[in-house]
Amino acid sequence: MDQTVLPVFYDVDPSDVRKQSGIFAEAFVEYEREQRFNAELMGKLQRWRQALTDAANLSGWDLRDVANGKSF
Template structure:
């Protein structure tokens, strides 16, 4: 997963004044190319029209930042929007970004808004059904042995933490 940065003039007000220094107003975290075309691209367009500096996680884009730089960039945003979908747990990078998002929320008070698109909050919170199966498959593809257990433990915690936050279930607005 790579990042595309869109930068229009940013709002002059900063509603989080403690560290870190904010470079972007919003980071959008999501997994799956289809969700990017169907929902995230529209969300980004609306944010840009409102002159919100947006950093977006995009799969299969040209070479960009290294993972460490991407994770550091997440810490430089005021708000993170996590778009959970059926394909969210398919990539390790998306889940590593989620870990960083939760860390920034707990450490710096970064605002996190979960959006549940074609999936329920309880599926994410409890890693149920196809979502849980996909998470397990991603862990098996990416890690082995104790590393796999450790990664799953961290991902489970991050997913549960994010899923219990006040968010938006898109299924209720169709």
């Protein structure tokens, strides 16, 4: 679709997004627990997981490396 995507990871470790670990794992576990009987929403969850993995695999900015949005 000829779009440019620039991921910005603010106050989150990109590897937590990629691997759905840390707070992402907790959120997905809670959502799965609530939706475990809804096949449509579980399919949507799998698409979200893949989209987050794909986004985290792109080159982007990790704002933990800058102070107040400005380079050191």
